[in-house]
Amino acid sequence: MAAIVTADGLRKSFGRRGSTSPPVLDGLDLELEEGAVLALLGPNGAGKTTTVRILSTLLQPDAGRATVAGFDVVRDARRVRETISLTGQQVAIDDKQSGAENLTMMGRLAHLPRRVVRDRVAELLDAFDLADAASRRVAAYSGGMRRRLDLAAGLLTRPRVMFLDEPTTGLDPRSRQAMWDVVRGVVADGTSVLLTTQYLEEADRLAQRVALVDGGRVVADGTPAQLKHEVGEAGVELTFASPSDAGRVAPALTAATVDGLRVRVPTDGSVAHVRSVLSAVEATGVAPEHWEVRAPSLDDVFLALTGHVGQERTAGATGVAA
Amino acid sequence: MTHLMSDVSTMTVRGLRLVSRDVDAMITAVLLPVIILLMFVLVFGGAVDIGTEYINYVTPGVILLAAGFGAANTALAVEHDMSSGMVERLRSMPMNAWTVLSGHVAASLVKNLATTAIVFGVSILMGFRPEATALEWLAAVGMILLFVGWITWLAALVGVLVRSPDAAGGFSFFVMFLPYVSSAFVPVDTLPGWLRGFAEHQPVTPVIETVRELLAGDVSGVTDPAGVAMLAVSWCLGLGLVFAVAAGLAFRARR
Ligand SMILES: Nc1ncnc2c1ncn2[C@@H]1O[C@H](COP(=O)(O)OP(=O)(O)O)[C@@H](O)[C@H]1O
Ligand SMILES: [Mg+2]
Numbered sequence: 001m002a003a004i005v006t007a008d009g010l011r012k013s014f015g016r017r018g019s020t021s022p023p024v025l026d027g028l029d030l031e032l033e034e035g036a037v038l039a040l041l042g043p044n045g046a047g048k049t050t051t052v053r054i055l056s057t058l059l060q061p062d063a064g065r066a067t068v069a070g071f072d073v074v075r076d077a078r079r080v081r082e083t084i085s086l087t088g089q090q091v092a093i094d095d096k097q098s099g100a101e102n103l104t105m106m107g108r109l110a111h112l113p114r115r116v117v118r119d120r121v122a123e124l125l126d127a128f129d130l131a132d133a134a135s136r137r138v139a140a141y142s143g144g145m146r147r148r149l150d151l152a153a154g155l156l157t158r159p160r161v162m163f164l165d166e167p168t169t170g171l172d173p174r175s176r177q178a179m180w181d182v183v184r185g186v187v188a189d190g191t192s193v194l195l196t197t198q199y200l201e202e203a204d205r206l207a208q209r210v211a212l213v214d215g216g217r218v219v220a221d222g223t224p225a226q227l228k229h230e231v232g233e234a235g236v237e238l239t240f241a242s243p244s245d246a247g248r249v250a251p252a253l254t255a256a257t258v259d260g261l262r263v264r265v266p267t268d269g270s271v272a273h274v275r276s277v278l279s280a281v282e283a284t285g286v287a288p289e290h291w292e293v294r295a296p297s298l299d300d301v302f303l304a305l306t307g308h309v310g311q312e313r314t315a316g317a318t319g320v321a322a
Numbered sequence: 323m324t325h326l327m328s329d330v331s332t333m334t335v336r337g338l339r340l341v342s343r344d345v346d347a348m349i350t351a352v353l354l355p356v357i358i359l360l361m362f363v364l365v366f367g368g369a370v371d372i373g374t375e376y377i378n379y380v381t382p383g384v385i386l387l388a389a390g391f392g393a394a395n396t397a398l399a400v401e402h403d404m405s406s407g408m409v410e411r412l413r414s415m416p417m418n419a420w421t422v423l424s425g426h427v428a429a430s431l432v433k434n435l436a437t438t439a440i441v442f443g444v445s446i447l448m449g450f451r452p453e454a455t456a457l458e459w460l461a462a463v464g465m466i467l468l469f470v471g472w473i474t475w476l477a478a479l480v481g482v483l484v485r486s487p488d489a490a491g492g493f494s495f496f497v498m499f500l501p502y503v504s505s506a507f508v509p510v511d512t513l514p515g516w517l518r519g520f521a522e523h524q525p526v527t528p529v530i531e532t533v534r535e536l537l538a539g540d541v542s543g544v545t546d547p548a549g550v551a552m553l554a555v556s557w558c559l560g561l562g563l564v565f566a567v568a569a570g571l572a573f574r575a576r577r
Contacts, residue, residue: 056414059577078416086414090407094336096343108332109417111325137343153411 004161004192005032005055009064012050012216024050025061026216032161032194032209037187039203040196041301042213048196049089051213052163055194056086068161085154089165091146092153095139099130099149102138107156117156124152128182144175148182155186162186164195168202180205200301204228212305220305231304234295235264236277238288249284253277261289269293329418333425340399341429347395351433355388355441362507363448378452381445382462382533383506386526388441389434389470390497393477394490396430400481401490404576420573423478427566430474431467438466452537462536465551468558469529473497475565482572500526525557 010028015021025047032038040048053059055066057077065072071079093102100121107117125131128148138146147167154162167183168176183206187193197203203210204224211221220227239262240246246263250256256265267273274293281288296304342348359377362384367376403409403422412419442450454462480493503517504510504526510518521527532551 053410058410058413081414081416084414086411088407088410092407092411094340094408096340097336101339105332105336109329109412109415111328111417 002034003031004034005038005066005068005194006030007051007055007064007066010051010054010061010066011063012047012054012059012061023062024216025054025064027064028213028217030194030211030218030221032192034160034192035187035190036209037183037193037195037207039207039210040194040213041198041200041203041210042196043198043302046213047216048213049165050216052086052088052165052194052196056084056163057081058086083159084161084163085157085159086163087151087154087165087167089169091150093138093146093150096137098135098137099125099141099145100134102149103153103156106153110157112156120156124155127185128152129178142175144171144178147171147175147179151179151182151186155191158189159191162191162193164193166196166198169198176202200227200231200296212301214302219302227301227305228296231296231301233266234269234293236267236274236291237294238263238265238281238291240286240288245286245288249281249286249288252280252284263288267293269295326418326421329421330424333421334428335425337399337425337427337429338432341395341433344395348433351388351392351395351437352440354391355384355437356444358387359384359441359445359448366507375449375451377445377448377450378538379534380507381442381450382530382537383501383504384445385438385441385466385533386469386506386530387498387501388437389466390473390501391494392430392434392437392470393473393497394494395477396426396474397477397481397484397490397493398487399426400478401484401487404482405485420570423482423569423573426481427471427474427478430477431470434470435463435467438463453539454537458536462533465529465532465536465554465558468555468562469525472525472558472562472565475562475569479565479569479572482569482576500524501530504530506530525554525561528554528557 007028007030010025011023012025013021013023028047028051030038030040030051040051042048050059054061055068055073057073057080060074067073068080069083071083073080094105097105103121103124104117107120112120122131125134128151130145130149130152133141133145138149141149151164151167164183168179171179180202183193183195193206195202195206204227207224209221210224210227211218212227213219238246238249240249241261243260246258246261250258250263253263253265256263265277267277278291281291359381362380363377367380400423403426409419409422412422446452452459477493477497481490484490484492501507503513503521504524505521506526510521510527513521528550532547532554535547535550
């Protein structure tokens with residue numbers, strides 16, 4: 001398959017003349033195949049938004065080159081804009097307009113004929129489960145509804161490429177699930193998607209390829225399966241009152257590792273397996289202080305793939321904790 | 323660029339919707355000039371002796387003051403669009419993104435037309451007795467809109483340049499200040515010398531005198547009404563052009 005988005009050695013720093021601020025992008029390369037989903041996975045400050053802004057023509061790189069559908073994002077900016085849609089990290093929707101009014105406005109701004117706009121707006125409101133709220137002001141929408149409307153606002157033109165910057169940050173699990181369904185629908189309609197996220201699970205659920213971004217460059221990439229293989233599975237984590245308690249329980253469990261008070265057992269997360277682990281613990285007669293099933297976190301991913309924890313850079317910004 | 327008229331009209335519709343649904347701002351926009359009018363007429367009216375009913379003298383000034391307040395809301399609205407991601411989205415589309423500014427300015431003009439009508443109404447209830455023909459009314463309203471036009475483009479420029487809503491709100495101090503140091507509320511020759519120089523050569527004074535001349539006849543002792551009107555129109559068109567171009571350039575430059 002052909003690449004529809006490419007970036008080659010992107011560099012960008014925001015320092016004013018004379019100052020020596022470190023580069024925000026430091027030679028970033030990526031490639032999105034037509035019809036696929038690529039996730040840029042990285043902590044706050046990694047350079048994800050800056051990358052998306054360059055690819056969507058909002059910002060020019062200091063060096064390097066990027067193309068969308070064969071068009072250079074700097075020289076053919078207008079052609080790129082005709083190809084893409086951007087749904088930024090902030091919801092860009094008017095609170096004082098209704099959902100339908102917001103979408104209609106975006107359709108008019110995309111210069112679609114009135115009748116096409118009307119049909120497409122109805123179609124999108126339906127597909128995004130917003131038909132009932134169509135004539136209500138967005139101010140009355142929940143966070144999840146806003147995000148869905150925000151995404152719909154980018155789809156009036158059926159773009160070939162969609163950029164989604166942290167589409168689910170700050171959403172509750174149910175809204176996140178709904179958002180994932182919506183993104184899958186967009187991809188099924190033939191749109192290629194480049195999304196950024198701080199959640200390994202999100203990249204896993206949506207993307208065919210994941211690029212791990214840290215310090216303004218891609219430090220690892222591959223399929224979610226490859227990444228997970230390297231990071232390892234989820235684990236049942238048990239915390240005990242003393243190291244000796246932990247030491248007594250561990251031998252009773254298959255593939256357990258001990259780290260001080262904590263015992264970790266890899267799991268596929270199924271009820272049957274978790275129950276068997278807990279039964280084995282109970283049989284030892286030693287009760288844990290606390291236990292949980294924990295999926296690998298972004299930190300685990302970075303640790304496994306790069307040997308260090310991702311650099312959180314929140315200079316001046318109030319970052320959203322992952 | 324293509325589709326310019328379409329973008330202008332879409333963004334104007336948006337601006338009008340946002341303005342007409344901002345109930346708080348609407349109430350302020352109507353109440354504030356009414357309160358100021360009451361205050362000037364009831365409190366200061368007795369103390370200012372200008373040889374005519376004070377309300378005839380002061381109404382045009384209050385209307386321009388109200389226009390200034392309306393413009394401050396434009397600065398806030400533009401700042402919000404710049405920082406909320408709306409402008410980023412528009413810029414990623416094949417459209418004329420700067421028309422977001424003209425949409426806010428057009429909305430401000432319409433809103434001020436409405437508040438102006440209300441203030442005139444209240445003022446007439448309070449004893450304002452304009453002696454104007456329909457044509458003079460039209461000219462006076464046109465003059466007021468020209469004034470609103472330049473001050474709103476200035477507000478749009480401020481909205482593009484500032485980096486916080488607070489800074490955008492600070493613009494209202496500036497627009498408060500201008501009418502006070504003009505012939506809006508007291509004749510210029512009652513001001514101390516150094517202020518008088520400023521008051522005589524700032525745009526609000528000729529605008530006020532033109533509106534006053536058109537509506538209330540000769541109450542401000544203007545000897546050359548046509549000259550003053552020309553001066554007022556030139557000020558407004560000139561400043562409007564300068565600030566509109568500056569706002570457009572600043573919009574393009576800001577990333
Ligand atoms: N316009 C800007 N001016 C100055 N610094 C910026 C600007 N945009 C981003 N940065 C800095 O660049 C770094 C990367 O930011 P960003 O691309 O937003 O990261 P991410 O989206 O991965 O959280 C951060 O340290 C941020 O403070
Ligand atoms: Mg970001």
